[in-house]
Amino acid sequence: MNRARLIVMNAALGPLDYRVPHGMSVEPGSVVVAPLGPRQMIGVVWEAERLPTQEVGDNRLRNLLHVYDLPPIAAPLRRLVEWTADYYLAPLAAVLRMALPSSGALEGARSITEYRATGLVPERLTPQRAQALERIGERQGLVSELAIIGGVSDGVIRGLCKAGAIEAVEVAIDDPFPEPDPDHDPPALEEAQADAADELREAVAAARFAPWLLDGVTGSGKTEVYFEAIAQAIRMGKQALVLLPEIALTEPFLKRFAARFGCDPVPWHSGQRQSQRRRAWRAIASGEARVVVGARSALFLPYCRLGLIVVDEAHEASFKQEDGVQYHARDVAVMRAKLEDIAIVLASATPAIESRHMAEIGTYRELRLPDRYGGARLPDMAALDMLQDPPPRGRWLAPKLVEALEENLEAGEQSLLFLNRRGYAPLTLCRRCGYRFQCPNCTAWMVEHRFTRRLACHHCGHMMPAPQACPECKEEDSLVACGPGVERIADEVRELFPDARTAIVTSDTIWSPAKAAEFVARMEAPHDEPDSIDIVIGTQLVTKGYHFPNLTLVGVVDADLGLAGGDLRAAERTFQQIQQVSGRAGRGDKHGRVLVQSHDPNARVIRALVGGDAEGFYAAETDARREAAMPPFGRLAAIIVSSESQAEANETARLIGRAAPTHDNMAVFGPAPAPLAMLRGRHRFRLLVHAARAVPVQDIIREWLGGLSWKASIRVSVDVDPYSFL
């Protein structure tokens, strides 16, 4: 009797047993189709002994239907799926799903049918059809993808197809990717870089687990160094994976990669079309994709010959996934390297305290690049005291910063104003009655976006048109914007310097790699070209990855902003962010300077930034964490209870609180209403578990919550090692 135990792609189901019919052969990792009731499900064969479940008699087993012609999910990846599910208290199927593509890529079809506009205008041009055709432009994709781009239903796209305005095209998805050439254009490395590159090359050649922290100041040439490790992996016939924190950073990375290796790497991110993802997935599984660059979701793909992982900008909080499986890609990447027995490089100019600590205790090896490449100096930094030298009423830029912008404009050099707040104003209120616009679904103010003439909630995406009159007292034109967002700063810049060419860089304007490429091209255009940019106003999206030699001034509009939240990492995050954005200044021959606006220039973090005392700052932060037994010296886990009914959520949170186990070196705080007490229409309560490192927090929580039950309308999620405290 030949049985197989499966994890099926349904997070609500446990392991299931099937009969392997005569003539079919499967092994652990095989991707199969199994019957489930009247339906069919994709599943992966697993080692039965690792998935204990109720044994089912042979006579009750159903036959597997099909096994895909694909390499099985390899053992190291199976162990990673188990580890991730166990550590983050997530269902195995939910983690495994991240390793598998859509069924289309499993089928192994050689082509996919996409659609594109023919240029023909249909006889009956409804407003919807016109909108769809205009937005689609020259793009192509599946019917469903074009419907999303066009902002219409699938039916409208199909109608356009019948009318001859859109046609089908076959796209090959098994076309080979070009091979990167490790000797295409090796760079001239400086001594410190060359030494670091040698170490990393050796580590890749050794083909053993080795975690490295590549700690180099902004502009020190970290990318060139880890490129040499990638070259080594390519020479050995291995694959390399580079994780980036944001899609927007892919574009500058692709350019640098192509210059070094003669062709693009294989990208993987959510902005890709189905056809691109299918092609990439198959090439990754076959080993044909040699170097993959992607967002955190690229971490779980079934590489068959992985030889190196690089996590660039490894300090970035966006490596933490906040919904679904709440994993931290940096930490899971280290675990994958361990299970694959390969080298991993965490690269950063501002490593997280967690990573520094691992280097300090010798778990990670550290490589330092203390100087900028090519003799460029780090920029000069100064704080501007907003109480001593405030901007005029209704303005946000201090006189000294305005003066510096003016000088830069005259010199034909570029400037960057950094404010980590999208939109025009964070709060809109009525001057007459004090009414404030709050999101109906969240405990959050509606943010005015003046370009789109709307108020938007940055938590749930709820939008409303900006009203003419106050909804409370009905007074017309009584609404005032409070505080600045990037759009308001851009307005101020345009009033001050009407001839300056400006650009706003936020996730509202740079929402695809193509938009990022457009921005980079404008920044790099010669100064006398009309399309060039003089002053960029941006959010954290501009703080990293970019290299613009003519950018010599950075103004931080509100350095106090990040400290307001006051969570565990507020000071560290502020330090990293300002250090990173400062790092954009003076990367070429010209010297850079940074002006930091603050209401409290004597705050420790501002003093450390201006004084260039990163070591002192980190030492003090680390001590504070050690004393409070906070991560990495202690552990945290959050339990979030949410429901559309406040009473239900409250009641369940109390039930969980009352059942809290007592344990040495562990404390449970709460329940209390979450700071974001309502999110997307759900009321939220939080409990926080704080424990010493040695306490097996996951096992305790599993047992604790496993013994309780609640209604299906209540959601209880556990966030292990939380980064968000909202």
Ligand SMILES: [Zn+2]
């Ligand atoms: Zn009013």
Ligand SMILES: [Zn+2]
């Ligand atoms: Zn909202």
